[in-house]
Amino acid sequence: MRPVRGKRIFAALAAGGLTLAAAACGEAPAENTGSNGGASAAPTYSACMVTDVGGIDDRSFNASAWAGLQAAKAAAPNIDAKNTSSTAEADYEPNLRAYVTQKCNFILAVGGLMGTATGKIAKESPDQQFAIVDAAVPDASNVFPMQFATEQAAFLAGYLAAGYSKTGKVGTFGGLKIPPVTVFMDGFADGVAHFNKVKSKNVQVVGWNKQAQNGTFAESFTAQDKGKSITDTLVAQGADVIMPVAGGTGLGAADVAKGSAGKVAVIWVDTDGCKSAEQYCDTFLTTVVKNITGAVEEAATKGAKGEPLTATPGYLGTLENEGVSLAPYNQFDSKVDPALKAEVDKLKADVIAGTVTVTSANSPKK
Amino acid sequence: MTTATVDEAPVAVVPDRFWDRHRRLGAAVAALGLLAAVLFGGLAPAEPARFTLSENAEGAAWEIDGRFGAILFGVLALAAGAALLAGVARRFSTLLLAAGIGCFVLSFLCWQVAGAFMPLVDTASGSLALALPLILGATAGVLGERSGVVNVAIEGQFLMGAFFAAMVGTLATSVWAGLLSAAVGGVIIAGMLAVLAIRFLVDQVVVGIVLNLFAAGVTGFLYERLMQQDQQTYNQPPRLPTWRIPGLADIPVIGPVLFDASALVYIALAAVVIVHVALLRTRWGLRTRAVGEHPTAADTVGIRVRGLRYTNVLIGGLVAGLGGAFFTLVATGSFTKNMTSGAGFIALAALIFGRWTPFGALGAALFFGFAQKLATYLSAIGSSVPSEFLNMLPYLATLVAVAGLVGRVRAPAADGKPYVKA
Numbered sequence: 001m002r003p004v005r006g007k008r009i010f011a012a013l014a015a016g017g018l019t020l021a022a023a024a025c026g027e028a029p030a031e032n033t034g035s036n037g038g039a040s041a042a043p044t045y046s047a048c049m050v051t052d053v054g055g056i057d058d059r060s061f062n063a064s065a066w067a068g069l070q071a072a073k074a075a076a077p078n079i080d081a082k083n084t085s086s087t088a089e090a091d092y093e094p095n096l097r098a099y100v101t102q103k104c105n106f107i108l109a110v111g112g113l114m115g116t117a118t119g120k121i122a123k124e125s126p127d128q129q130f131a132i133v134d135a136a137v138p139d140a141s142n143v144f145p146m147q148f149a150t151e152q153a154a155f156l157a158g159y160l161a162a163g164y165s166k167t168g169k170v171g172t173f174g175g176l177k178i179p180p181v182t183v184f185m186d187g188f189a190d191g192v193a194h195f196n197k198v199k200s201k202n203v204q205v206v207g208w209n210k211q212a213q214n215g216t217f218a219e220s221f222t223a224q225d226k227g228k229s230i231t232d233t234l235v236a237q238g239a240d241v242i243m244p245v246a247g248g249t250g251l252g253a254a255d256v257a258k259g260s261a262g263k264v265a266v267i268w269v270d271t272d273g274c275k276s277a278e279q280y281c282d283t284f285l286t287t288v289v290k291n292i293t294g295a296v297e298e299a300a301t302k303g304a305k306g307e308p309l310t311a312t313p314g315y316l317g318t319l320e321n322e323g324v325s326l327a328p329y330n331q332f333d334s335k336v337d338p339a340l341k342a343e344v345d346k347l348k349a350d351v352i353a354g355t356v357t358v359t360s361a362n363s364p365k366k
Numbered sequence: 367m368t369t370a371t372v373d374e375a376p377v378a379v380v381p382d383r384f385w386d387r388h389r390r391l392g393a394a395v396a397a398l399g400l401l402a403a404v405l406f407g408g409l410a411p412a413e414p415a416r417f418t419l420s421e422n423a424e425g426a427a428w429e430i431d432g433r434f435g436a437i438l439f440g441v442l443a444l445a446a447g448a449a450l451l452a453g454v455a456r457r458f459s460t461l462l463l464a465a466g467i468g469c470f471v472l473s474f475l476c477w478q479v480a481g482a483f484m485p486l487v488d489t490a491s492g493s494l495a496l497a498l499p500l501i502l503g504a505t506a507g508v509l510g511e512r513s514g515v516v517n518v519a520i521e522g523q524f525l526m527g528a529f530f531a532a533m534v535g536t537l538a539t540s541v542w543a544g545l546l547s548a549a550v551g552g553v554i555i556a557g558m559l560a561v562l563a564i565r566f567l568v569d570q571v572v573v574g575i576v577l578n579l580f581a582a583g584v585t586g587f588l589y590e591r592l593m594q595q596d597q598q599t600y601n602q603p604p605r606l607p608t609w610r611i612p613g614l615a616d617i618p619v620i621g622p623v624l625f626d627a628s629a630l631v632y633i634a635l636a637a638v639v640i641v642h643v644a645l646l647r648t649r650w651g652l653r654t655r656a657v658g659e660h661p662t663a664a665d666t667v668g669i670r671v672r673g674l675r676y677t678n679v680l681i682g683g684l685v686a687g688l689g690g691a692f693f694t695l696v697a698t699g700s701f702t703k704n705m706t707s708g709a710g711f712i713a714l715a716a717l718i719f720g721r722w723t724p725f726g727a728l729g730a731a732l733f734f735g736f737a738q739k740l741a742t743y744l745s746a747i748g749s750s751v752p753s754e755f756l757n758m759l760p761y762l763a764t765l766v767a768v769a770g771l772v773g774r775v776r777a778p779a780a781d782g783k784p785y786v787k788a
Binding site: 055056057087171206207209212214215216217219220222223224225226228229230232233234235236237238248251252255258278279 | 421422423485488491492495496499582586589590594597598602692693697698699700702703704705706707738739742743745746747748752753757
């Protein structure tokens, strides 16, 4: 009889767990009719965000997107921002659908991995306004895409890295071999190539081959220890500037740099490393910034004002509109040669003016 | 006086099949050797392959022509396979098998490294670092499973261990307090596993999975509520010291890898040896094996089956918790959500690949670590072999092991079966 009792207790536990989980998911529905006492009493605009598997605190694009919604909320108090985290790819559709059911005004999907799920849910509810970061959903007019010509900023980073490197080798690695990641690596490799062309040097890139589209990947955005192991390998190959495009995995690179007594520098991605991972600030040469925060804030604010968010052309962040940029050098400001800084600034102007063009097969199509 | 003549007991006659295990293995190794000599040798450029005895391109190095090396080691592997196939030197069959596989790997390396260099110290220490949590996790698995409790919750024990190590280590500003609480973290999950599996007889695999989810949830929640708000106060643990053993540390390659290593390396290796000796040489070990193979029989001779299982699962949790400390006190200096990224499941695979023995688990863990490090290395030097292929090597090896190609793999008979007194 004991097994039966065991199973019963287990069933009770499981049921309890489910109830708790359900309670956690089912937040109070947004009060769309709410008049919050103010005279202006604009109708509440609920902006709901679904993260990808990186979670809300990935110190990277999910965190940036959430910061954007927070900023929009701070500017326009009638915006009600909330988020839910996906823990597995199978969560994308249920999470999105839950927000459709809750009648959110604006549903934001974060990350290129969510493109398919968002497209599917958007087709199911054509009157619902969606937005997505780092992906475009073709022929879904209700999905506002926010994309970034990341290769432009990564190009500058590659040039800077090549100029800064003392060993003549620079390295990069990715979390997964997907376009939002490899676009950084393409731009980086091109920037190094451009440096070699202009200066007749031969700085090599370890960890990514743009022609072959093959390189080093951690197969994870969370495994710091793998990031460290990969960085060790790249450093052993002689690289002294490393650009990890791997979310939390990349912190392993910063850790190697921290232990290298200044021999290895890291170029962070997405959000200025000195703000998102401040304990490693002294290892960050610069950051290839994708201004996801700004783009999301703008989109949410526009939506709250009732302005249309048109799916074509959507939003494309470039060096020109500051959608992508290089972060300040922070603690490396004194270590980077002023001439190199000037060259990078000049290169930025050239890219904006179109005299230098940067291309990547992984870049979002305009 | 009647003395029983035990000697004359009938001996089961084993049919003498030609294609026994040794010959089958020999054929496989010979085929691999042939493949290596022809394919790797044919593809390898005639450029020197440099294996440096340091962490980078500097220092002394072994050098060999890539094509020559690929063919040479391929032929050696073929020879080892042929010797196994011919049935000579049966006593050394394990050695021959190891030599054959080793030569195959060397042949592959000569092909890949030709025209480049491989830093041996970095490769070896990287492999060891990647293997370290697997060694501890698999040893924890051995402890539980040899006494009949399947431990699928190694991942959860890692995660709790990693979290507690970071949290307590930071608050107490003592790395040893962190290490100790990592063990406590592992024991907490192990305790829940033990109570649910042994007392309430819940399906052990199901409990394990649930506990993994629970650990991910709890640590994730506490991370968001505490650590993320204030990284300085809660999430900057000190690092485990590196211990250098004078003299031994000066041996080339092995010295800097094994004798100038993190304290956890010594702990892990000691754990493997202790568990091995204890399992085979002590009263506790005999009882553990009895309880894992035939609990009813053990019970009838007065061994407390459940008590022993509780003890073993809890000790296992302690060891796995220490494995979790690797992530925050050795590899990196901070906790992040789900940072163990499935290492607990690979440890489980190492346990199976290692045939439920401590040294087997050690070997399997080192092999998995090497495969991962090799995948990274090859992608960094721009190899033509897709990194995805190398990344799946550990799992492929486990499948091969489970399918019975590398000898009989058999779990303890009562593994996963709750014991109910009749």
